[in-house]
Amino acid sequence: MSAFGHYSYWITVLLMVAGLYIVIARGNLIKKLVGLSIFQTSVYLLYIAPGKLIGGTAPIIADGFRLYTNPLPHVLILTAIVVGVATLALGLAIAVRIREAYGSIEEDEILAADRDSEGGA
Amino acid sequence: MKRQMVLRVVGKLFIPYMLLFALYVQFHGDFGPGGGFQAGVIAAAAIIFYALIFGLPAARRLAPDPIVEAMVALGVLLFAGVGVAGIVLGGNYLDYFVLDGDPVAGQHRGIFWVEAGVGITVTGVMLKIFYMFAGRGRSLDER
Amino acid sequence: MTLAHLPALVVVVPLLAAPLVVLVRRAAAAWAIATAACAFSFAAAILLSAEVAAHGPMSYHLGNWPPPWGIEYRVDALSAFVLVLVSGIGTASALYAWRSAAAELSRDQLYLYYVMHCLCVAGLLGMTVTGDAFNLFVFMEIASLSSYVLIALGRDRRALLAAYQYLILGTIGATFYVIGVGLLYLATGTLNIADLAERLPQTASTRAVLAALAFITVGVSLKLALFPLHFWLPNAYAYAPSAVTALLAATATKVSVYVLLRFYFGVFGLRLVTETLPMAEILLVLSLIAIVTASLVALWQENLKRLFAYSSVAQIGYITLGVSMASPDGLTAAVVHLFNHGITKGALFLLLGGVALRAGGATMGSVQGLGRRMPLTSLAIVIAGLSLIGVPGTAGFVSKWYLVLGAIEAGRWWLAGFVVATSLIAVAYVWRFVEAAYLSEPGPATPGRGEAPAAMLAPALALAAACVFFGLQTSWTVGSARRAAELLLGGVP
């Protein structure tokens, strides 16, 4: 087991954690969504990187090639990308509505606004 | 934006080719990279460019809202309908083998229609989402 | 011929209904299509459950590709049971929405509401019936995306924030789940759940499997609002439209529990879950904390929807408590409670929706003297409340009974005592309602005389009646749950 053999996993982990960190630590609704998509994107690498064969080729069957990269993860990740962009679109739509309803996209300010309105009611 | 002649001319020239390219990606997906999803995104991008250059109302004339919304639903119906066709013809759900006398030809036919369904829905949704965001901004500015 | 296709049709029909509704656009037609689709699924689910009880598990190969190459649908005692719950509540909530959603949403949003309703039900059913780990993720996303929208359609602006928070947490949960499934795939090379279970013991990468177990647990726990990952739930339930609250409270978290059960017992196996990692202990402790803290928080809520939302967190604690026992009685209790709590909470939130419609809000103030103004509604709320407490003769009693049995069987008397003692907290918060509704004079916020519209009252009363019915007639629920528990403990499904 060499460190290099797992290099690709570690990069994945780094990206994943950075994305997640943005989501948890940042209060801006839109930045959270950017973090969320980075988090999701890093998962793509987790699936796809191990499927690569050095000396292999893209999984399109043709004469003269025998080694192909694993196609199944590609399919799964295509689906995951689509899900990711769908979530992003929906999240942004909600963020826009929040902005219109509260006049802010900072989580702290919104929570404070809610507390005020509850206190006043 | 309207004064930028170069942009408009280049846009006029390019956008048909982008749509053509989308069709190529759509139907060449069997042999090279590509397929319904990518084609849908490219087609939607072409119209979004059109909207950026010529303005949103122009794009809405080119691809009116009701048609886009119908596309969103029709694509899913087409895909799911292919599945139901499988049952009607005596196979399982999404069974392409029974779509044609020859199983392999049936597979090919199934994949073709399914990819078409994907392409239609994705184009519709991407455009619709863009219209929604862009249209929202406009009405806000006017207020 | 049709029976053989039911496993697919039960999901596909509501799925097909959604784009149809978009094309139709008229609210009345949209409602009719959505209700018909849900009712079809309900009927199909009942047929399937009878079929499974008679002939054992069914497997359906989508696209006619045998698993593990293609995607498999698998109906067994457990999934058929959950199917009945989800489609039943889906139908009740669709019927109810005819008046309720019309009152809470604007006219041109209505058909969109029904689209989302169909998608949410289809997604949940798809999660239940699938035998493929990745397919489960796809349907989980269908269900969650549509539920984010449904919550955001709530009138209050806080509904938007609740939906946003749910979106963030739900997506993190789903992504964790995908990471877990990815690790499993890398370790075994398959995505089919049954195939996974077979190949896992042979895999060389035990550590990857353990990490996968951890990721899937955290991911699914976020979705099922297991303490301490429950923050999104109370707000989401409190501010969503009434029909949505009932639908989500009764089904969404329950299906997540189902997924957890599937993975713990159907994939990883008892040995790995309870012996290699102390999952049972962790679950036990978290469940206990959830029950106590959430019940106590519920005591102080003024908004009734929030009160019962916190009570949901506590009740989910009872379900996971049963899971953590990992014994036949414990699992039976978990599965029965999953169903019973589903109908109880469904009934409660539907009834509260009626109160909210008449009073403009469901707070402690607005139910003062409700016993005189809306007698049927308050009576039904009390019945559902009794079921929540677990009074004999109601559905809640059956599940608590098995929970206590399971605890005694395991020799944990203190746990049995704990279950009984915490039910007293439930007595306290249900009593708050009784006190307000029957012992106080009607206040200024109380609605005038008159029940909610019949279209809303009927499904709600039906569910409340079901609480009593399944409390007295236990053979079907307990029988199914017992078979499901045996199936789970029997190892590979």
Place this chain on the structure above:
Amino acid sequence: MMAVTVITIVLQRNLFSVVVLAGIYSFLMATVLLALDAVDVAMTEASVGAGISTVLLLGALHLCGGEEAKPLHRPWLPLGVALVIVGALVYGTFALPEFSDPLAPFRTHVIPRYLEQALAETGVPNVVTAVLASYRGYDTLGEVVVVFTAGIGVIALLRRVPRREEER
């Protein structure tokens, strides 16, 4: 490169640059994916991640305005959570097959049938398309429905409602 981009995103507070950087990040990701022979995925990531997502984010920014406030929270809790996850993942991945190992389980189990027979069984040489549309066609149906859900959801949320919404 990607790591640098991501760290900049973490530190950057101007949302506009964050969005542009996220676009760059997607392009880099697409390049990496291309190097890993995932042509279909790379193409999608480039068009979706760098294209559509960026357009959407910019559109939303236009509606919401640009600067991020100073974070008030102390970052220790999120950092702790992040570190636990690093631990779990490194622990888990260490035992996985090494990069480009031809005998890994996911290369010997389900895959061979796809690679050897997809052409004969479906008549489609691009295995990704064959698996996507046929073997796992139902997943793709689900995926289309997800897109559909998002589309309808955005309509439901952003269509101009005639009635003014109540604030409380």
